[in-house]
Amino acid sequence: MTTLRTPGPTVGVVGGGQLGRMLAEAAAPLGVEVIVLDPTPDCPAALVARDQLVADFDDEDAIRDLASRADVLTFEIELADQTALDRVSEDTGTPVHPKPKxxxxxxDKLVQKRELEGAGVPVPPFREVDDADDVRAAIDDYGGPVMLKARTGGYDGRGNVPVESKAEAEKALESVAGPAMVEAFVDxxxxxxxxxxxxxDEIAAFPIGENVHEEEILRETVVPAGSSDAVAERARDVAADVLEVMEGRxxxxxxxxxxxxxxxxxxxxAPRPHNSGHWTIEGAHSSQFEQHVRAVLGWPLGSTDLRAPTVSKNLLADVEEPREAALSDLDHILETPGANLHWYGKREARPLRKMGHVTVTARENESTDDLLEAARDLEEAVTFRS
Structure with a gap:
């Protein structure tokens, strides 16, 4: 039986970016407090979390301090150090979810792909590459283009480099600058x-979303996706198989x-809430962030049903060089019925940095095409040049 007292349970989060911020926002109505650990003073989550520990993601002493103040640890960024989390959890008894394993x-994306393929999860053809000759051999076997990926450290499309021809292999490998793998390009x-x-002791899944990327960066998500019912069912089955491999809530x-x-x-x-799930805040009965809080605490999960067709559109900084963050011309978003603005509170705008997002939910007989057009219009109306 779940019981709430005041103060309620505390979730310690390694990472205090926009995901940590939205986790704290979702936790508060449940009576759950959040403390974040992040190296950036006054990180985006600091405004809404109970407290912030200013420390690097691999600072074991700081993680130990975080564990002493929390009932459970989780993370919102893959830069969290799994070895430190494992040791702290073993020493303090504070559980970590998902598991450090x-x-x-x-x-390591290569380890990830091998483990999932071994479990029967369908993946594109892939292989480890050590040098440009390996990339060229992959092009021979898979056909061009191929996708070269950094095995570690990549996020938001960084570390993913399409290789169109053998002549590009050496330059592409240099740009990855580290251990790499290559995948066949999926048409x-x-x-x-x-x-x-x-x-x-349960799993759940939200309706599938259709994503649009440009320059390997997610720009917009449309729900429901344009997929057939059969494809949607297959996607949920694949997701269930993935969860069988993953350890931890x-x-x-x-x-x-x-x-x-x-x-x-x-x-x-991504073993955490994901950019393509931001639509759930307005578009589903319980958001991905509320679900994560419930899950890591071992509480019953909420409903993942769709409230209404929804589109989310990322607001990427349209600047040519780093500058103080400022978002202008917001009236159009604020005045539009069904539109919702989420500003992440980052202090610096950098080229193509995710600074926020806007969601548009359907009213009356609006189609997803109508929503997508509206979201694009709203995004075009704002500017980061104050």
Whole structure:
């Protein structure tokens, strides 16, 4: 039986960016307090969390301090150090969800792909590469282009480099600057994602979203996706298989390719709330952030049902060089029925940095095409040049 007292339970979060901020926002109505650990003073989550520990993500002493003040630890960034989390959890008895073992698997994309393929999860053809000759050999075997990926450290599309021809292999490998892998390029019909939740003894999944990327950065998510019912069911089945491999409770962002012949292939996994699930704040009965809080605490999960068709659109900084963050011309968003603004509180705008997002939910007989057009209009109306 779940019982609440005051003060309620505390979730310690390694990472205090926009995901930590939205976790804290979702935790508060549940009577749950959040403390974040982040190296940036006054990080985005600091405004809404109970407290912030200013420390690096791999600072074991700071993580130990965080554990002493929390009932459970989690993370909102893959830069969290799995070894430190594992040791702290073992020494203090404070559980970590998802488990550090899952974080270890996710950290290396090659390890991730091998483990998932071994479990029967469908993935594109892939291989480890050590030098440019290996990349060229992959092009021979898979055909061009191929996708070169940094095995570690990549996020928001960084570390992913399409290689169109053998002549580009050496330069592409230099740009990755570290251990790499290569995948066959998938001629997809659409990119989709499933935000799935692993609870104490239950799993759940939100309706699948259709994602649009440019320059390897997510720009917009449309829910429901334009996929057939059969593809949507297959995507949920693949997500359930992924959760079988992952250890520990929490939300998992599972990015997939829908091929032109209706197959579903795994792209990547994030063991945390995901950008493609931001639509759930307004578009679902319980957001991905509320679900993550519930899950890591071992509480019953909420409903993942769709409230209304929804589109989310990222607000990326339209600046040419770093500058103080300022978002202007907001009236159009604020005056539009069904539109919701989320500003992340980052102090510095950098080129193509995610500074916020806007969601638009359907009213009356609006289609997802109507919502997408409205979201794009709203995004075009704002500017980061005050």
């Amino acid at each position: 899952t974080l270890e698997t996710i950290h 997809f019909e659409r990119e989709i994602s499933v935000i799935a939740v692993k609870g104490d 929490g939300v998992y962002g599972i990015e997939l390719f829908e091929t032109r012949d209706g197959e579903v292939l795994l792209n990547e996994i």
